[in-house]
Amino acid sequence: MLQAMRNKMHGWPAVVLLGVATFAMTFFGIEGYIMSRADTYVAKVGKHEISQQDFQDRMNQLRQQLSSEQGDSFDPDAFEKPAMKLKVLDGMIDQQLLLKANQDWGVRVPDQAVRDYIAAIPAFQISGQFDPNTYRTLLAEQRKTPEMFQDDVRASLATQALPNAIDASTIVTDAEIDHYLNLRMQRRDISYAVLPKPQAADASVTDAQIAAYYKEHLADYMNPEQVSLQYIEVNGADLKPDAAPSDADLMKRYEGEKQRFVQPEQREVSHILVNVPANATPEQQKAALAKADKIAAEATPGNFAKLATQDSDDLGSKRQGGDLGWLQKGVTNAAFDTAMFALKKGEISKPVLTPDGYDILWLRDIRNGEAKSFAEVRDQLLAEATAGDKDRKYNEVAGKLSDNTYQNPSSLEPAAQALGLPIKTTVLFSRKGGEGIAANPKVIKAAFGNDVLAQGNNSNLIELGNDDAVVIRVAKHVVAAARPLAEVHDEIGKTILEQRIEAAAKQQADGLLARLRKGDALAAVAASANASVKSVAGMLRVQPDVPAELRDEAFLLPHPADGKPQYAAVDMHDGGYALLAVSKVQGADLSKVTPEQRDMLRQQMIQAYGAVATQELIESLRGSTEIKIAKDRM
Template sequence: MLQAMRNKMHGWPAIILLGISVFAMSFFGMEGYLTSSSDMSVAKVGKHEISQNDMQDRLNLLRQRANAEQGDQFDTSIFEKPEMKLRVLNSMIDQQLLLKANDDFGLTVSDQAVRDYIASIPAFQVDGHFDPTSYSAVLASQRKTPEMFEAEVRSDLAVQLLPRAIDASTIIPAADAERFLALRMQRRDVRYFLLPRPTISDAKVTDEQIDAYYKAHLADYTDPERVSVKYIEVNGADLASASAPSDEELRKRYADEKQRFVQPEQRLVSHILIDVPANATPEQQKAALAKANDIAAHATPEDFAELARKDSQDLGSKRQGGDLGWLERGVTNPAFESAMLAMTKGQISKPVLSPEGYHIIWLRDVRSGDAKPFEEVRDTLVKEATAADKDRLYNEVAGKLSDNTYQNPSSLEPASEALKLPIKETPLFSRAGGEGVAANPKVVAAAFSDDVLAQGNNSGLIDLGGDHSVVIHVDKHLPSTPRALADVRGDVHDRIIDERVAAEAKTQAQALLARLQKGDSMEDVAASSKLDVTAVKNALRVQADLPPSIRDHAFLLPHPADGKPQYASVDMGKGVYALLALDKVQPGDLSDVTADQRESLRQQMAQAYGAEATSELIEILRSRTEIKINKERL
């Protein structure tokens, strides 16, 4: 094509085109032709960008959590659906709005809060106490440094600052909790009887009626556009494992990376914290120092834990007698670390000032750092080497597949032959997705794209996550077509009958309801249809022996007035109706509700009100912030 253009670029057309190009460059600037946009954000919240990598990291994290919770029941495709991605993105936008609000209000997460949270994570504990070795091992397995993880924790805690402050400031008066309890435990006396599905007199359906209904509801009987695709997949889990590394290779790796397996020096520490507010007055600072000096002067190893439980203001360690577990360099703030490292075993320090306040530190024990022997870490080295080889092999095969299918866009055969990978097929599927790889929205989007569907080209390499990717090529394409009337005739007939039955049932129910509302007794009305009335006294909102539809409707009816029942008809579905009478409403009996249950309810109500207030705050922040979402990048 370039050669054809070159052949035609002579004479006056070339002069005109050149003139236009010069004008365009002078008008818009040369940089528009020499640079490309680096904006690959999924969304912008004010000046903050949420990148595609940020979005993918969040999806991966949620996917891992869901997989851990649900196990074999986990649906791997759920996080590929556009509506789920949009929900996750909106959550990330809300979090960014809260972080910006923290800056505006001057709210920050203290180093102590980060340390306390990390120390409370069970995966980092041994015998209920924080263990630096476990901490380092877990982070290494996730390919994270302590600084990276602490930044993540700080960010997570920062998102919770405002919601928790709102929760803490939400006050639920005892009277409100009592009223809610009385409403929740309200009792209602109800009677009802069921009208069975009626037998209609007009059960004949003509061909003309079937034809008319079919045409009027043609969309219900139209098969959507569908395709089937052929595809080649590269799955890291299926690739042949490379040969196990030799002992010599492993020992070399151990020698090169020996520092990874050195257990750093650790110190078993307890402390007592006397808090100093960030905006403390000089008098408050003096009072805190005086209190810390007094505690330090009287503290001994024998009574240190009791003093910590009594006086420490570090809620994270107070109940454990100030126990912080085994600590190493880089875990605490510089002032605390410097004092801790300068102490000898058994020593209790004088007050040490840090951003959180004054610490009295007791160094209970010290263990020096030792390197783990090769034999102890050999299995870890084997796993790492094998995983690295698999990653390399996957990237190599996936890269070759991408190159080959791009160079031969009209067929998968050349790539299949060159890479010895089979060509697989899917059943027909619509834009709503299908089975197997066709359940993945990325595959569906590619299958129905212009380049693949209309132009007949291979897709690009589609990353399905987890070292799994495919290239697809459309095999069959069926446009959207109505199903023949002959094929759906039975369904059309049944629908017409069902609609007639539903109409007849509603008419019957309304007629009986009118009789009740005019003053006829429910027993007489039921008897006229040879039906029995069921009475349920003191029904609760969770009444098990009441059909859910009747129970829910009974608690929506207004209170009976002047001793007259409230009546209603209830559609039970499939042509069945119920006639319902509400005879009496009584407040809940709260005599058996304990003080702890009442307090628990108040806390739940406070959280509910706090969550609603937080949602309202986020809506206000959204209205005041420019937010742009690039849905095509989801």
């Protein structure tokens, strides 16, 4: 066909068509003819795209974190709700806005801050000290290199750089602290009288009134829907372990993983940093190099610590005389690493250009790499192998249970016989849960779900915890039904009387309050209702000997004016009321606030004000940045 077209394309039609095609490719770009681009971002912040993979990774991280923190009360379905997804995405957008602001304003995270953060992580420590072997092993288990983890830490610290700077620049004055304390520790003189509950105007309740109330409030007198379950549980603690591995097996493991037990070569080093500003001018770079050259020329092992304390721009190490401790390859940046491992013990380097500026290094000592023998790590290998065998055993049995109950969805018997596990049964329980596995939110949700309850199928494998899972099915289902009127007759009669008494109590309290506001004395008004008056001077917001309802209302009332108390009728939430009078308001007794308490409060206020200022900054950045969200890709 192409040859036929070619044969016919002669003369002015060919010229016109060629011209149109040329114009199209020039105007739109030839890429449009050879490739197409489909947007895959979940959000676009300026020019930065938040990919679906990044979004899903963040969702999975938060899901695992909350599952670990909340245990059995964790609800995985919460992460499927659009509001939760949008909340997580908003957090990622805020982080990207802060990172972009860092870049625009020249805010950087120093390498030393990254090192300090990593060294302080307990999981990487042994006896309170950072352990390089543990560090590498744990990262390897997560399929991460030290460089990848350092990048993650740097990004995390970068999102806190501006908030931390805002906190550091926030000033809370003594006057602001006093103002807060005067509100928080304000004292009020009160008097109150708890009124006896009056009798109901009509103390008789007829059957007709009870029946009418029952019909109107039928939803309050229902027996809830209930189920009882059959289930098979796989618990790793109950599984019989396989035979312990032999020394030959452990030796084979040792030979295959010997690198894990090698202590890498390390350098004990101190440094002096001369900072080079971000986007520095040539003059600034020359000035920094000149300063670094001068320090390097003066530095000796004897005065290095003193020079570091005086001249280093690394705030994290200058107080320690520039001491960075023992370092190994991969912990610092490439330029620092190269210079550190090129030095001989006791040597001081010339200025080395690193991402933070110019570094002057002093190599104080060298620790050669050493390998631990099989005898030294045998117990560790045995523990790991035993734990691994136990995990494999559990995964094997749990997997077979899941497969068997899926293949036989209408019964647990085949799985029980194949695996030699018993079928257990729960008592009836409602959607509020019960005892044993019926208290687990995941089990409750599955038990009342459509697949198990309505369709009559076995559930999927439900993880109850580490190495503990069940498969359930409904053994008995009791639908929700109204309790018979005869069963709730007396209960309803009592409720109607209580409502009448509560209405009478409110009417009485409102009448007595009106008398107080007209000028009658509290003692006389209370006595007319057979109530006694109690007085509390200097009551605080937290006063255990005063009912909470009265405390809350007392601090809501206006200040007394012209020597006249402020009054209120207070619902005590037990069907009764109280009369309340506030006669005096005083500020806090600041002499009782210790300096330590003031310092703690100042830090709390700085964090609170800083959080508000950070949020205002983020809102400002949002307003000046084009943000696109693709909800259909979340």
